[in-house]
Amino acid sequence: MIRFSARGEYGLRMMMDLARRYGQGPQPLTEVARHEDLPAAYLEQLVGKLRRAGFVVSRQGAHGGYELARPPAEITVGDVLRVLEGPISPMVCATEGETDLLCERQVFCSASLVWERVRDSVAQALDSLTLADLVPPKAPMAPRTKTTGRTTAQA
Amino acid sequence: MIRFSARGEYGLRMMMDLARRYGQGPQPLTEVARHEDLPAAYLEQLVGKLRRAGFVVSRQGAHGGYELARPPAEITVGDVLRVLEGPISPMVCATEGETDLLCERQVFCSASLVWERVRDSVAQALDSLTLADLVPPKAPMAPRTKTTGRTTAQA
DNA sequence: CCTAAACCCGACTTATTTACTCGGATTTAG
DNA sequence: CTAAATCCGAGTAAATAAGTCGGGTTTAGG
Numbered sequence: 145m146i147r148f149s150a151r152g153e154y155g156l157r158m159m160m161d162l163a164r165r166y167g168q169g170p171q172p173l174t175e176v177a178r179h180e181d182l183p184a185a186y187l188e189q190l191v192g193k194l195r196r197a198g199f200v201v202s203r204q205g206a207h208g209g210y211e212l213a214r215p216p217a218e219i220t221v222g223d224v225l226r227v228l229e230g231p232i233s234p235m236v237c238a239t240e241g242e243t244d245l246l247c248e249r250q251v252f253c254s255a256s257l258v259w260e261r262v263r264d265s266v267a268q269a270l271d272s273l274t275l276a277d278l279v280p281p282k283a284p285m286a287p288r289t290k291t292t293g294r295t296t297a298q299a
Numbered sequence: 300m301i302r303f304s305a306r307g308e309y310g311l312r313m314m315m316d317l318a319r320r321y322g323q324g325p326q327p328l329t330e331v332a333r334h335e336d337l338p339a340a341y342l343e344q345l346v347g348k349l350r351r352a353g354f355v356v357s358r359q360g361a362h363g364g365y366e367l368a369r370p371p372a373e374i375t376v377g378d379v380l381r382v383l384e385g386p387i388s389p390m391v392c393a394t395e396g397e398t399d400l401l402c403e404r405q406v407f408c409s410a411s412l413v414w415e416r417v418r419d420s421v422a423q424a425l426d427s428l429t430l431a432d433l434v435p436p437k438a439p440m441a442p443r444t445k446t447t448g449r450t451t452a453q454a
Numbered sequence: 455c456c457t458a459a460a461c462c463c464g465a466c467t468t469a470t471t472t473a474c475t476c477g478g479a480t481t482t483a484g
Numbered sequence: 485c486t487a488a489a490t491c492c493g494a495g496t497a498a499a500t501a502a503g504t505c506g507g508g509t510t511t512a513g514g
Binding site: 170174188191202203204206208209210 | 457458459460461462463
């Protein structure tokens with residue numbers, strides 16, 4: 145229940161990939177798609193929304209691509225998911241940012257308490273995480289696996 | 300984004316209606332449907348699941364109907380919604396109660412942190428509310444609006 | 455100038471899910 | 485015996501999701 149769609153998943157993974165390469169110039173979408181094993185043509189739709197929302201910038205033409213508009217620490221997961229999936233809304237009558245649109249039974253409908261709680265706790269979870277939290281800046285160029293001790297991939 | 304379906308909404312409202320009349324014998328589904336203005340034939344599907352899950356009991360035949368299997372305070376919103384909408388699962392790889400089913404990139408996929416956080420905060424929100432919390436036992440038979448001072452409905 | 459690599463955009467398609475409805479069988483109080 | 489109810493599975497229309505496709509525009513480099 146209460147599932148995010150592929151838009152959110154793919155889009156977030158794309159943004160994480162861009163975060164990993166932040167500061168290295170524009171990344172072509174085909175590269176991102178290859179890294180994450182996602183359909184490039186579909187990512188195009190998603191990145192368009194993110195660009196229009198101001199979270200990524202693009203450069204057209206040869207050697208073009210996409211790049212985060214701000215450092216990863218300044219973009220939250222909530223920012224990304226709201227662009228791709230719309231406002232947090234576990235139920236129509238409990239949509240983020242909409243005070244007006246409520247059904248007429250709302251005044252005495254105690255179920256709305258549930259949806260509002262869910263909405264707020266999801267918002268809290270999403271807004272407290274930035275791309276930087278998800279993409280630890282542990283040696284992106286010089287893989288120094290000694291100090292971290294983390295195996296980044298095995299099998 | 301991340302929306303409950305009508306199953307969850309209708310089902311919860313139905314359970315709240317049953318909670319309001321708990322202890323008054325079995326309630327026919329047509330009554331519940333009328334109270335909540337919901338399609339009775341659809342509720343039938345939903346209440347079937349709730350009965351098989353042990354949260355309501357039924358009596359067949361004339362003067363039959365449905366009734367909560369336990370007092371409202373002993374049924375959580377999480378109980379009800381899990382029966383109707385399945386386990387909490389903001390993403391396939393972060394489904395409640397499933398430790399095995401994870402995609403092979405999960406080991407190094409930091410996005411899963413997001414889905415797990417969302418899952419756990421939704422679970423916390425749903426499991427901390429019982430039907431009794433939603434259906435205040437304020438004078439169900441004798442509407443004594445004086446002491447409460449609450450306006451239950453004003454345009 | 456020319457070309458290839460990329461972004462840009464909207465329309466189309468297909469599969470799945472949702473929100474129901476329908477028909478009919480069974481049970482039971484009066 | 486009948487009417488009111490639970491039970492059950494199948495069917496169906498509409499919406500949404502998840503992509504695909506075709507073509508246009510921009511730009512670096514030769």
